[in-house]
Amino acid sequence: MSVLVAAEHRRGALRDVSYEAITAGRELADARGADLHVAVIGGDVDGFAEDLNRDGVDAIHTVADGEEFDHNAYQAALSQLADGIDAGAVVLPNSVNGLDYAPALAEALGVPIVTDAVGMAYDDGLTVTREMYGSKVETTVDVAGDRFVLTVRGGEWPPAEGVGDAAIESVDVDVPESGARVTGFEEVGGGDVDIADADVLVSVGRGIEEEENIELIEDLADALGATLSASRPIVDNGWLPKNRQVGQSGKVVTPDVYIAVGISGAVQHVAGMKGSDTIVAINTDPNAPIFDIADYGIVGDLFDVVPELIDEFA
Amino acid sequence: MKVLVTVKEVAEADDDFAIEGTDIAESDLEYDLNEWDDYAVEAAVQLAEAGIADEVVTVTVGRERTEETIRMALAKGADRAVRVWDEALDGAFADVASKVDLFEAVVAEEEPDLVLGGVQAADTGFGATGVALAERIGFEHAAVVNDLDVDADAGVAHVHRELEGGVEELTEVDLPAVLTVQTGLNEPRYASLRGIRQAQRKEIAAKDLSDLGLTADDVESSLTITSMYEPESESDAEMIEGDAGESADRLAEVLREKGVSA
Numbered sequence A: 001m002s003v004l005v006a007a008e009h010r011r012g013a014l015r016d017v018s019y020e021a022i023t024a025g026r027e028l029a030d031a032r033g034a035d036l037h038v039a040v041i042g043g044d045v046d047g048f049a050e051d052l053n054r055d056g057v058d059a060i061h062t063v064a065d066g067e068e069f070d071h072n073a074y075q076a077a078l079s080q081l082a083d084g085i086d087a088g089a090v091v092l093p094n095s096v097n098g099l100d101y102a103p104a105l106a107e108a109l110g111v112p113i114v115t116d117a118v119g120m121a122y123d124d125g126l127t128v129t130r131e132m133y134g135s136k137v138e139t140t141v142d143v144a145g146d147r148f149v150l151t152v153r154g155g156e157w158p159p160a161e162g163v164g165d166a167a168i169e170s171v172d173v174d175v176p177e178s179g180a181r182v183t184g185f186e187e188v189g190g191g192d193v194d195i196a197d198a199d200v201l202v203s204v205g206r207g208i209e210e211e212e213n214i215e216l217i218e219d220l221a222d223a224l225g226a227t228l229s230a231s232r233p234i235v236d237n238g239w240l241p242k243n244r245q246v247g248q249s250g251k252v253v254t255p256d257v258y259i260a261v262g263i264s265g266a267v268q269h270v271a272g273m274k275g276s277d278t279i280v281a282i283n284t285d286p287n288a289p290i291f292d293i294a295d296y297g298i299v300g301d302l303f304d305v306v307p308e309l310i311d312e313f314a
Numbered sequence B: 001m002k003v004l005v006t007v008k009e010v011a012e013a014d015d016d017f018a019i020e021g022t023d024i025a026e027s028d029l030e031y032d033l034n035e036w037d038d039y040a041v042e043a044a045v046q047l048a049e050a051g052i053a054d055e056v057v058t059v060t061v062g063r064e065r066t067e068e069t070i071r072m073a074l075a076k077g078a079d080r081a082v083r084v085w086d087e088a089l090d091g092a093f094a095d096v097a098s099k100v101d102l103f104e105a106v107v108a109e110e111e112p113d114l115v116l117g118g119v120q121a122a123d124t125g126f127g128a129t130g131v132a133l134a135e136r137i138g139f140e141h142a143a144v145v146n147d148l149d150v151d152a153d154a155g156v157a158h159v160h161r162e163l164e165g166g167v168e169e170l171t172e173v174d175l176p177a178v179l180t181v182q183t184g185l186n187e188p189r190y191a192s193l194r195g196i197r198q199a200q201r202k203e204i205a206a207k208d209l210s211d212l213g214l215t216a217d218d219v220e221s222s223l224t225i226t227s228m229y230e231p232e233s234e235s236d237a238e239m240i241e242g243d244a245g246e247s248a249d250r251l252a253e254v255l256r257e258k259g260v261s262a
């Protein structure tokens, strides 16, 4: 039995989570005394294969099919490979594209899937650590049987390093004609401001409750000489434009100071701001996950604290 | 065209909560329609209003209590609802395949052209049911859709898939299809009083496993939650104490040290 990892790339570059998935895959392979296989599908597969040849990788399978991600090709290739190498464990990135094929692959292979793993242990079987209830709790989940598909959250495993001596082999896959065709890409969130350039960001979340209250946070940003940014729901509601959104599907920001006001700290938000030098959080909920990554925290009502803070700088 | 919308009642933990066994105490949970599903319902209702969909049916897996939440979707304009529940599902943590078993059976009865659901459920965050369902029932699919334009005559849905980092993928998906809907796709409406009144008269068909031609063995979960705990905080955050004035004062001091000023 072996372990199969699929790499992820976009627009000519491998994404970091590919190397992290290799580390997770190696962990499982060690626990099961198995070989670690890596698949890379589409794009510059030969160049990618060289990059993916890190310590601990036993074999790399390249599947030349198109330039960009196509769930149909990924599923066909990984089904065929998983059968060919008797893959007991398939480890995939828990990315937007991962979520577009991993569940279908598990279904096609007839094995259970656990998504968004943040940790795992393999003893007699697989135990996955994952979060629930908006990151307020962690759970351990036991998986019955010894075959499964696992998707791993980005940033939870260190990237695989070094140079391996994997056998690199190109594989032909019959990709059935797809009823889902990618016709292009579009960049969104451009415009007048680039929040990624700001030294100080004041970021507003759903705790603000009403559109008219945004003004209060604008006033705070003005008082601090800061730029205003937001979590996703504020942008979804149309209260601020898309170019103000921090997070996985918005901008990744690394200001000197990031002040999160009424933001819970969901993983997709944190992905966009955890690299900030100093993180301040103001939130009524002492259990809000944002406090786990904050340097300074105030458990309190933003409608009480923010006016006082504005006064301090007035 | 018929649209089936998968909806889930999700639980959110109160600010203060206790863990009992492997779940949060029932009294510390608030229940609501899953945020992502709200956008899926809205998308379906808009298709009906545009004359593209003839019927919008919601399907949920949940105990009787969830009917209150399902009624909200009906009040927003869905035509009727199917609610699947069975004692065999009680207490277990359903895996993706068993949910797909249930939805597959409902799809066989309803024969929709389009299935919409949320990207993920806010409480469990699996994000897998829709895409797995598509594979099982032989529909096309697209995950994390934040723009949707259905061309019923051509039998195609033109969608944007929201990737990471402000990039969207433009894709044509042949119908029938399953699409998982991202927040921001539209502006979910509030239920009107009239809608709420009408929803009282709309049908919620309750189905158990035998109604769907399934047995308890079919939906046995391969997953078991063995523990739940509050994660160790790795944070060494300075928690600023005091009333609003005192804490603002201390925070201002910190911010000035960091060079913040207008």
Ligand SMILES: Cc1cc2nc3c(=O)[nH]c(=O)nc-3n(C[C@H](O)[C@H](O)[C@H](O)COP(=O)(O)OP(=O)(O)OC[C@H]3O[C@@H](n4cnc5c(N)ncnc54)[C@H](O)[C@@H]3O)c2cc1C
Pocket: A096, A204, A205, A206, A207, A208, A230, A231, A232, A233, A234, A245, A246, A247, A248, A249, A250, A251, A261, A262, A263, A264, A265, A266, A267, A268, A269, A272, A282, A283, A284, A285, A288, A300, A301, A302, A303, B119, B120, B144
């Ligand atoms: C594929 C995908 C991509 C995503 N991309 C992003 C992204 O790019 N960016 C992003 O932000 N999210 C993203 N999300 C959404 C993310 O999962 C969360 O839903 C979102 O970040 C929540 O925003 P929030 O913290 O403002 O709201 P909530 O989670 O609702 O939190 C509101 C917080 O405000 C606090 N609060 C309430 N009242 C007050 C008050 N009076 N004073 C102080 N605090 C108060 C509450 O305690 C709570 O912690 C994505 C999700 C998915 C599935």
